[in-house]
Amino acid sequence: MRQAGANYMAMALVRAEAAAKAGEVPVACLIVDGGGEIVAAAENRMRAADDPTAHAEMLAIRAACAKLGQGRLAGCDIYVTLEPCAMCAAAISFARLRRLYFGAYDPKGGGVEHGARFFAQATCHHRPEVYGGIEERRAGELLARFFSARRTSGAARSGGPRARRSPPRIEQGELP
């Protein structure tokens, strides 16, 4: 299936909406090859799979590599409805994806423009071209609605900000 570039994010948003109905945090993504063919699509499945790493990007990267029978996705682009976290940014880099297009910015959990800023680190050996804010309003509203509904239903877990301390320096032979 071939689509104009702007349509890929809209297609990912439809998948994200379906994920919300299934009780997953509504994030979805598509991987598209250089010819515009959709190679893989996925949405978050952390809840269904009991897997904290089952983010849409991780699932789509695995599916695309399996489908193409290769460990790298050079020349492919990824469209994701939310700024990827640090784990997914690392996976995008390892997969050698050419371009990253994302929807809403994520100041709390993002790892591209926020937090770890994975691609900006010297230890990052492949940096995709990054384009953020595509269909940002729709992507952001979808997440806001989801979390607002969860809060109202009392299903939200309370998770305070984690302490920001450096890990203790362990001398040899002193492991706890």
Ligand code: ZN
């Ligand atoms: Zn992620």
